[in-house]
Amino acid sequence: MALYRFRVTFEDYDDVVREIDIKSNQTFQDLHYAIHQSTGYKPDYPSSFYISNDQWIKGEEITFMPNQRRVDRGVSLMEKVKLSSFIDDPHQKFYYTFNFDRPFDFHVELMKIILDESPSATYPQVVKTVGEAPKQFGNVFNPTVLPPTSEEFDFLNEMEYNPEDAEDFSEVNEHGEAVEEEEEEVGEEEDEFGDEFSDNEGFEDDDRRGGSKDDY
Missing domain, CATH: 3.10.290.30 (MM3350-like)
Incomplete structure (x- = not known):
């Protein structure tokens, strides 16, 4: 055969x-x-x-x-x-x-x-x-099961909030505006106008003095 x-x-x-x-x-x-x-x-x-x-x-x-x-x-x-x-x-x-x-x-x-x-x-x-034949059914896939997580987002914990850092936060009013910064800005504006007025007053004094000299 x-x-x-x-x-x-x-x-x-x-x-x-x-x-x-x-x-x-x-x-x-x-x-x-x-x-x-x-x-x-x-x-x-x-x-x-x-x-x-x-x-x-x-x-x-x-x-x-x-x-x-x-x-x-x-x-x-x-x-x-x-x-x-x-x-x-x-x-x-x-x-x-x-x-x-x-x-x-x-x-x-x-x-x-x-x-x-x-x-x-x-x-x-x-x-x-x-040679060695490949596995008949290949590698078995075993997915990793993750533990359930909370859907809530804890902002302070996520940002690693420290109570001692509270000084870094500015006080805000009901409109969410920084009060201290606004007052400082207003004060600065008043100083600027004050300086302008003080310069003008000095200018008027000079005019008066100059006028008296001319009259003299």
């Missing part, structure tokens, strides 16, 4: 590689289980192989645990389709999507055909493992 050696790689993780030997008369479902024996994933999730070309373009679908839409379309089932039915190229390629709800995509490529199987071996058989 001929053996197929497939090279299996994650589409998004090039450094993770598996090589699997499987009999030509075994099914796509056997290959499906062998892949997840090598990744450590639980295999019982809806998945599909697609016959593809060298550019990994999806063609005919072969499915596992199909939904009703696939059943209605008459998509072939993995458990009923032998691998040899779709090996038309010595480097045949299959695009493989595992778990449609939280998918991982794989490239599955036929590397070589081995004519003599080992009588003591059990197939499928993982013959090469490179």
Whole structure:
């Protein structure tokens, strides 16, 4: 019985590689289980192989645990389709999507055909493992729950108010105006006018004195 050696790689993780030997008369479902024996994933999730070309373009679908839409379309089932039915190229390629709800995509490529199987071996058989497969369901997100906070805003506490700083606040009247500053401004204005009047008085005295001199 001929053996197929497939090279299996994650589409998004090039450094993770598996090589699997499987009999030509075994099914796509056997290959499906062998892949997840090598990744450590639980295999019982809806998945599909697609016959593809060298550019990994999806063609005919072969499915596992199909939904009703696939059943209605008459998509072939993995458990009923032998691998040899779709090996038309010595480097045949299959695009493989595992778990449609939280998918991982794989490239599955036929590397070589081995004519003599080992009588003591059990197939499928993982013959090469490179790299660690990513976690099946990724990292679990545990949000941090913050304690409830009061909606009230304590102005004095937020501003780090100190009673000793009360001297820095000016007294205000009912209109919110600073009383002391206003009085000081008024006083300054009076001083200015007072200075002007004092200068004028001096000027009048000079005129009087000057007039008396002229009369004299």
